[in-house]
Amino acid sequence: MAFAPSSTPSDTRARRTAGASEDIHLPATARDLVKILVAGPFGVGKTTLIDSVSEIRPLHTEEPLSEASARVDDLAGVRDKRTTTVAVDFGRISLPGGVVLYLFGTPGQERFRALWDDIAYGALGALVLVDGRRIDASFDVLGLVEETGLPYAVALNAFPDAPRHHTGEQLRAALDLAADTPMVTCDARDADSSFDALLALVQHLIDRHAPEGR
Amino acid sequence: MTGRRGGRPLVPAYLSTGGVARPSRPHLERLSVLTGTGTPAPAGLPAAQLALLDALDDGSLTVVEAAALLRLPVSAVRVLAAELMDRDLVLARAPIPPAERFDPDLLKRVADGLRALKHT
Ligand SMILES: Nc1nc2c(ncn2[C@@H]2O[C@H](COP(=O)(O)OP(=O)(O)OP(=O)(O)O)[C@@H](O)[C@H]2O)c(=O)[nH]1
Ligand SMILES: [Mg+2]
Numbered sequence: 659m660a661f662a663p664s665s666t667p668s669d670t671r672a673r674r675t676a677g678a679s680e681d682i683h684l685p686a687t688a689r690d691l692v693k694i695l696v697a698g699p700f701g702v703g704k705t706t707l708i709d710s711v712s713e714i715r716p717l718h719t720e721e722p723l724s725e726a727s728a729r730v731d732d733l734a735g736v737r738d739k740r741t742t743t744v745a746v747d748f749g750r751i752s753l754p755g756g757v758v759l760y761l762f763g764t765p766g767q768e769r770f771r772a773l774w775d776d777i778a779y780g781a782l783g784a785l786v787l788v789d790g791r792r793i794d795a796s797f798d799v800l801g802l803v804e805e806t807g808l809p810y811a812v813a814l815n816a817f818p819d820a821p822r823h824h825t826g827e828q829l830r831a832a833l834d835l836a837a838d839t840p841m842v843t844c845d846a847r848d849a850d851s852s853f854d855a856l857l858a859l860v861q862h863l864i865d866r867h868a869p870e871g872r
Numbered sequence: 873m874t875g876r877r878g879g880r881p882l883v884p885a886y887l888s889t890g891g892v893a894r895p896s897r898p899h900l901e902r903l904s905v906l907t908g909t910g911t912p913a914p915a916g917l918p919a920a921q922l923a924l925l926d927a928l929d930d931g932s933l934t935v936v937e938a939a940a941l942l943r944l945p946v947s948a949v950r951v952l953a954a955e956l957m958d959r960d961l962v963l964a965r966a967p968i969p970p971a972e973r974f975d976p977d978l979l980k981r982v983a984d985g986l987r988a989l990k991h992t
Binding site: 681682683684686688690691692693711717718719720721722743748751753754755757759760762776777779780782849850853854856857860861863864867868 | 901902903905930931932933934936937939940941943944945946947967968969972973974976978979980981982983984985986987988989990
């Protein structure tokens with residue numbers, strides 16, 4: 659099955675997947691498949707972050723917006739050619755030990771609610787991206803994450819022209835974050851920075867499960 | 873919105889399921905792993921089912937990867953996969969054993985793996 663390459667691999671990915679072809683079939687070692695949502699408003703850097711850490715060039719599916727509310731039962735929306743679709747991109751990271759981590763770039767608007775629920779099913783948690791220039795654009799997605807009950811961490815994407823007068827505490831207050839919700843600064847274009855943001859989330863997930871008093 | 877990465881669907885979504893709107897199996901997750909059983913495809917298998925089966929020739933794919941590859945919505949691939957499962961042409965397994973879903977050890981393995989990759 660042929661794919662037209664949409665971009666040349668970044669140096670980072672070329673390094674991580676030296677010699678890998680465009681074959682997206684699962685490695686034979688794949689055992690446990692888990693997912694994390696990379697959520698946020700339009701243009702906040704979801705695709706950029708997924709691209710910087712993914713071992714495959716990010717792929718996407720076109721999802722009819724009426725689909726997920728009907729779950730698997732109803733393809734009526736698919737047959738209607740006028741149905742709006744949204745592209746949901748995803749990437750994959752094969753970790754040592756047979757775990758394969760999928761990252762789903764998930765649009766956070768309330769109107770994507772049904773699709774959101776379908777993508778969020780079984781997710782470990784969400785990394786919510788926030789653009790420091792327009793914090794309020796992330797309110798919807800924070801609401802969705804909280805309603806879904808997904809544990810999350812916030813990554814503030816470092817856009818150069820973001821106002822600098824915010825302190826971390828002001829931002830936390832503006833976003834109404836719980837005291838234990840991690841908030842990190844991130845440059846989604848940088849693989850290590852993106853890994854750090856993911857690690858902040860996963861560490862938070864671990865801490866939540868740790869027995870009291872430890 | 874993410875740029876469309878080219879091309880028309882290989883199978884129009886509204887034709888792909890031959891009008892069957894209800895998969896005959898319970899929920900296939902986005903990350904359920906589809907594997908061909910190796911049984912030869914019977915003559916007359918609908919084109920869309922054949923396309924999915926072909927995509928599994930070279931190895932396993934998750935539902936969402938198959939959808940991306942075939943340029944079909946995930947919902948359509950769920951239906952096609954269920955039909956192929958009914959014909960014993962495809963096996964599906966859950967992304968992760970149920971007992972492991974909330975296993976703290978799993979999260980540790982994810983964290984350790986990410987740290988290891990970060991330092992390569
Ligand atoms: N300076 C800076 N620019 C970024 C960062 N993340 C993304 N960008 C840029 O912001 C633009 C939008 O990023 P995308 O990754 O396409 O955003 P998205 O969230 O996928 O957007 P949609 O798919 O439209 O919702 C691109 O030009 C990126 O290069 C970041 O952390 N820092
Ligand atoms: Mg995008």
